[in-house]
Amino acid sequence: MEIILAKRAGFCFGVKRATQMAFEAAEKGGETYSLGPIIHSPQVVNRLEEMGVTVLKSLDDLASGTIIIRSHGVTFEELEEAVRKQLEVVDATCPFVKKAQENVQSLSAAGYDVVVVGDADHPEVQGIVSFAKGKVYVVGSGDEAxxxxxxxxxxxxxxxxxxxxxxKLVVLECLLKGGEIRVFNTICDATSVRQQEAMTLAREVDCMIVIGGYNSANTKRLAEVCAEFQPRTHHIETAHEIDPAWFEGVNRVGVTAGASTPKWLIDEVIERVRDFDCTKTT
Known part of the structure; x- marks a missing residue:
C-alpha cells in the first residue's frame, strides 16, 4: 500500500505565523490569553494551554495581561475594547483576513452596501462584518444572494x-441587484491551490484521509471536495480515529490536511497508516 501526501498539506502562511506568535508570547510568561482559539486545531490549542495560554470567550472580566488575537481575527469592537483596557495585544490575525476587514471598512465608508460571501456563524466572517458601519449582508451561496x-x-x-x-455565483447574482459593483477577491491563494491539489489526488487513489479540526471550515471543504471524486474519503482529527477497515483492498492512500493542521499530527497519521501494511510515502 502506497501513501501519497499532498505537497501543500498542513499549515498555511497565516496559521504558521499565528502559531509562532502565540508560542513566542507564551514563552515570555505572565498572564497570557487568546480571544477564542488561536487556530482551529484543538491539539495546538491544548499545547498552548499547557504553556499557560487561557482561551477566553470575551474580554469582559479581563483587566490586565497579554491578549493574543486569533488567526481568524476578532470584531472591531473587541479590538477597541483591548486598546481601551490597555492590554498588551499580540495581533496574530492572518494578513489575508486583515485585508478583507480593511476592504469592508473602506467600502462601507464609501457608501457601499457590503455583501460578505461566507459562513455567517464563522468567527472570521463575524469579525469581517463588524468593520462595516452601514448595511452589510452575509450570503453563503448564489441562491442566498x-x-x-x-x-x-x-x-x-x-x-x-x-x-x-x-x-463568482454570488457576484453574478449581485450584478442584478445594484447599479455599481465593486468586488474584492479576498480568497486566500493557498486555499484554492490546496483544494485543486486535493481534487487531483482524490482521483488517483483508492482512499483519501483528510486531517484537521472538525471546527475548521477549510478542512471540511477539503473533505467535501475529495468526496466528490473519491467516495472513500475520511475526515479525521487524529490518528486514533483511523479504522483499519478503511484500507481493505486499497493500494494507494491519499493524505491531505487543512491549513490549521500541524505537521506532527500529519506525521502521526502516516505512521498509523503504515502500521496496517508495508507502505511507502511519496
Missing part, C-alpha cells in the same frame, strides 16, 4: 476560505 434587496452601490468581499466558484 438572489434573495438580497436592490442596492445602488454593492461592495463584495469573501471569507478567505471560500471557493472561487462560489464567489
Amino acid at each position: 438572489a434573495r438580497l434587496p436592490k442596492m445602488k452601490k454593492v461592495g463584495i468581499v469573501a471569507q478567505t476560505t471560500q471557493s472561487f466558484e462560489n464567489l
